[in-house]
Amino acid sequence: MTGLHTADQVRAAEAAVLARTREGALMQRAATGLATVCLRLAGRGAGLRVVLLVGAGGNGGDALWAGSFLARRGAAVTALLLDPDRAHPAGLAGLRRAGGRVVRDVAAAGLDRADLVLDGITGISGRGGLRPAAADAVSRAVAGPGLLVAVDVPSGVDADTGAVAGEAFPAQHTVTFGAVKPGLVVGRGRGYAGRVHLVDLGLDLPAPSARQLTDAEVADLLPDPGSGDDKYSQGVVGVHAGSATYPGAAVLCTGAALRTRPGLVRYAGSAVDGVRAAWPEAIVTDGRPADAGRVQAWVVGPGAGTDDEAQAALAEVLATDLPVLVDADALTLLARSPELVRGRAAATVLTPHDREFTRFGWDLGADRIGATRAAAADLGVTVLLKGDATVVADADGTTFVNGTGTPWLATAGTGDVLSGVVGALLATGLPAVEAAAAGAHLHGRAGQLAAAAGPLIASDVVAQLPAAVHLLRTGA
Numbered sequence: 001m002t003g004l005h006t007a008d009q010v011r012a013a014e015a016a017v018l019a020r021t022r023e024g025a026l027m028q029r030a031a032t033g034l035a036t037v038c039l040r041l042a043g044r045g046a047g048l049r050v051v052l053l054v055g056a057g058g059n060g061g062d063a064l065w066a067g068s069f070l071a072r073r074g075a076a077v078t079a080l081l082l083d084p085d086r087a088h089p090a091g092l093a094g095l096r097r098a099g100g101r102v103v104r105d106v107a108a109a110g111l112d113r114a115d116l117v118l119d120g121i122t123g124i125s126g127r128g129g130l131r132p133a134a135a136d137a138v139s140r141a142v143a144g145p146g147l148l149v150a151v152d153v154p155s156g157v158d159a160d161t162g163a164v165a166g167e168a169f170p171a172q173h174t175v176t177f178g179a180v181k182p183g184l185v186v187g188r189g190r191g192y193a194g195r196v197h198l199v200d201l202g203l204d205l206p207a208p209s210a211r212q213l214t215d216a217e218v219a220d221l222l223p224d225p226g227s228g229d230d231k232y233s234q235g236v237v238g239v240h241a242g243s244a245t246y247p248g249a250a251v252l253c254t255g256a257a258l259r260t261r262p263g264l265v266r267y268a269g270s271a272v273d274g275v276r277a278a279w280p281e282a283i284v285t286d287g288r289p290a291d292a293g294r295v296q297a298w299v300v301g302p303g304a305g306t307d308d309e310a311q312a313a314l315a316e317v318l319a320t321d322l323p324v325l326v327d328a329d330a331l332t333l334l335a336r337s338p339e340l341v342r343g344r345a346a347a348t349v350l351t352p353h354d355r356e357f358t359r360f361g362w363d364l365g366a367d368r369i370g371a372t373r374a375a376a377a378d379l380g381v382t383v384l385l386k387g388d389a390t391v392v393a394d395a396d397g398t399t400f401v402n403g404t405g406t407p408w409l410a411t412a413g414t415g416d417v418l419s420g421v422v423g424a425l426l427a428t429g430l431p432a433v434e435a436a437a438a439g440a441h442l443h444g445r446a447g448q449l450a451a452a453a454g455p456l457i458a459s460d461v462v463a464q465l466p467a468a469v470h471l472l473r474t475g476a
């Protein structure tokens, strides 16, 4: 598990270490880790042309100390001071002692011929978009040839939310200290962080504010059937999806449920012919959900339409004492009568994309974790907010950020596949927030496998689910 810790959590943990170590020791530990990653990425120290973008705070201090370390390894290091009067004094003196050059004029920094640019403008205390001088230096760094490495957090990115208010440093790598911050893996910040490298500072951290699952953890949530299992004991999932006009959603959702946990999938709805033809393994009825037979969880909504019949089916499954996943058209219906889920005793999982999310009247600003948590608390449900980094939150605040997937998943029908995957996991009896987070992880891995063969369509993701389960278990 990767724990995601907020800036305040890291600051508090750092304060405890600062109180018992000599001055500067923690920063030098961070800077040594940073320089070590830089040497690995660059492949050499000798002759390396390094430019440090140095802001007014501790983040600039890290860059300066890492610069002295690199200079001692033979690198030609230039520090560009963006706020010269406030540059970290000890870090600056250290760099000068190591033979580094210090400039105030961006034109003199050599960004047009740098091998490596270290962004030490702002870290966890940065606020808002970059100020003009910093923004100018960043755009020159981007135009130049150097590898772009952010120190702790890409400057201009909010460490907690990933919000980017103006200009920001588009890092290829981010070397972060003590803990991974949420803003590096969610929202727009994810795109600015590039590959994230964690330098362990030995901090005593509290419980993380959010978590990212690993392959092995998701594999543990998907145990193989045992000798005592039969087709019912692994959890039976019911799917109410599709319509005569949109049979595809029913086929994708049912197929995804079968490919995730092929015990038994029951389908109820008007796309019955299409489902039967595609998946002879499913047990189908063209009647209402109540006619389908016993299930342990329901998926309702993909392609199901918003007519009276769809409304009745939604009300019917929500009136059961079973876990229910509400997606797509059923979200449009639910947004009109959210009282249907308030106070349900069994779990309800909502899987909106951005437009479906705002239909509930919830604000979706730049803080996707905060918005998802607030929505979950509002209705007392589990919310899975889709996106390039899908966020899952429970009403009690438990939060996961998904770390798998590919932009190729931005294609019609992949959301229907996700519903089937999560529905199947809900039927196995997993707590809703774990089923949703594990389902998003598995769906993303299946998408990555499908994308490896070229542009993917949603049925490719269904086809790759068994291989993705294998990958989670074996790493291969």
Ligand SMILES: NC(=O)C1=CN([C@@H]2O[C@H](COP(=O)(O)OP(=O)(O)OC[C@H]3O[C@@H](n4cnc5c(N)ncnc54)[C@H](O)[C@@H]3O)[C@@H](O)[C@H]2O)[C@@H](O)CC1
Pocket: 014, 018, 026, 027, 028, 030, 031, 055, 056, 057, 058, 059, 060, 062, 121, 122, 123, 124, 125, 126, 127, 128, 129, 130, 131, 134, 151, 152, 153, 156, 177
């Ligand atoms: N205190 C310590 O011993 C340690 C500090 N660490 C580093 O220190 C950082 C935190 O340092 P600070 O709290 O001093 O603050 P930061 O270095 O994160 O930045 C705050 C400074 O940047 C300026 N600033 C804020 N927003 C800006 C914007 N939009 N454009 C331009 N400038 C802006 C402010 O004037 C402020 O002085 C961490 O991210 C980490 O890199 C690490 O070295 C770990 C140890």
Ligand SMILES: Nc1ncnc2c1ncn2[C@@H]1O[C@H](COP(=O)(O)OP(=O)(O)O)[C@@H](O)[C@H]1O
Pocket: 328, 353, 386, 387, 388, 389, 390, 405, 406, 407, 408, 409, 410, 411, 412, 413, 414, 415, 416, 417, 418, 443
């Ligand atoms: N840029 C992206 N990068 C990664 N995954 C994405 C991206 N855009 C969308 N996805 C994923 O693709 C799926 C799309 O779901 P959805 O919008 O409901 O599509 P549909 O309704 O056509 O099935 C979600 O799982 C979402 O997280």
Ligand SMILES: [K+]
Pocket: 059, 119, 120, 121, 122, 123, 150, 151, 152, 153, 154, 155
């Ligand atoms: K930075």
